Amino acid sequence: MRTSLPRWLFASIACVLLAACGKTLGGYPNHTPTASLVAPGNSARDDKSVYMDLIRQMQQQGAYYASLAHIDAYRQRFGNAPELRRRQADALRATGQLDAARVIYRSLLSGEQAAAAWHGLGLVEAQSGHATAADEALLKATELEPVNAAYLSDLGYARLCDGQTAAAKDPLAMAAELDPTNAKVIANLALWAMLTGDTTRADAIMQRGELPASSQDDVHRLAVQLASRRTRTATPGAQAAGAPARPANNTAGTDVPASMLQRFTTDGTAYEARP
Secondary structure, three states: OOOOOOEEEOOOOOOOOOOOOOOOOOOOOOOOOOOOOOOOHHHHHOHHHHHHHHHHHHHHOOOOOHHHHHHHHHHHHHOOOOOHHHHHHHHHHHHHHHHHHHHHHHHOOOOOHHHHHHHHHHHHHHHOOOHHHHHHHHHHHHHHHHHHHHHHHHHHHHHHOOHHHHHHHHHHHHHHOOOOOOOHHHHHHHHHHHOOHHHHHHHHHHHHHHHHHHHHHHHHHHHHHHHHHHHOOOOOOOOOOOOOOOOOOOOOOOOHHHHHHHHHOOOOOOOOOOO
16 A cells, blocks of 8 residues: 655746747746645655656656756666656756756767657757757757657747748647647747748637637747847848748748648638648
8 A cells, every 4th residue: 555645845936938049948838737746755765667757747847956856866776777867867957957967968869768868958959059959959859759749849949949930840830730739839830820920820720729818928929029039130131030921811931731720720621722
């Protein structure tokens, strides 16, 4: 029998939307309530798989500092497994210790944690403002796990932040096809549509994806921030790279596969003629 486990109290950590790209990649929270964390009792600590599950739970709920303490405790008892090292890197990245996280991720770029390590390294490079290195690492993660919607979405989001609106299209569309109920994936796809100038399509994507009104507002604000930033950095007289264009109609600039747009729009026939 499992013994009754005491609960920990953790301060709430607000999910802050990205104010300037590079701080938090793909900065849209999942819209599910965060459960209270449960401290592992002695029986849990004695079970290797149960203890790892509890560390995973801590990180899913944002308790990265607590997870670092338990990662050390797990290592003393059960050894330094590859997943444990990767989760340590994730926690270091989430707590702003980017250099330490980078070292661990690089040590895991081959073997069972390779895809997750490339993904984590890409996020570190994005947070460090190294757009090219971030793109290369995130692309490698998607090559190793081509059906991982989170990796694809983060790759597309990083490209949007770097002004590569056209290059962001394919990974974002693939991510939304693979995981059409994921709020973060849908928000990133809507952001892409908005940055092409197709705000009607973006709003339809968010509504069909059932994003809360607050998250829809966040997408609109981020689109304005990105467009403004690109306008400021554009050469005089040139159109800002990736700034919202003003297409002649709502289909211009949104060359996404028909099945994708039919799934997230109210106009079910508008794209049926597309290849």
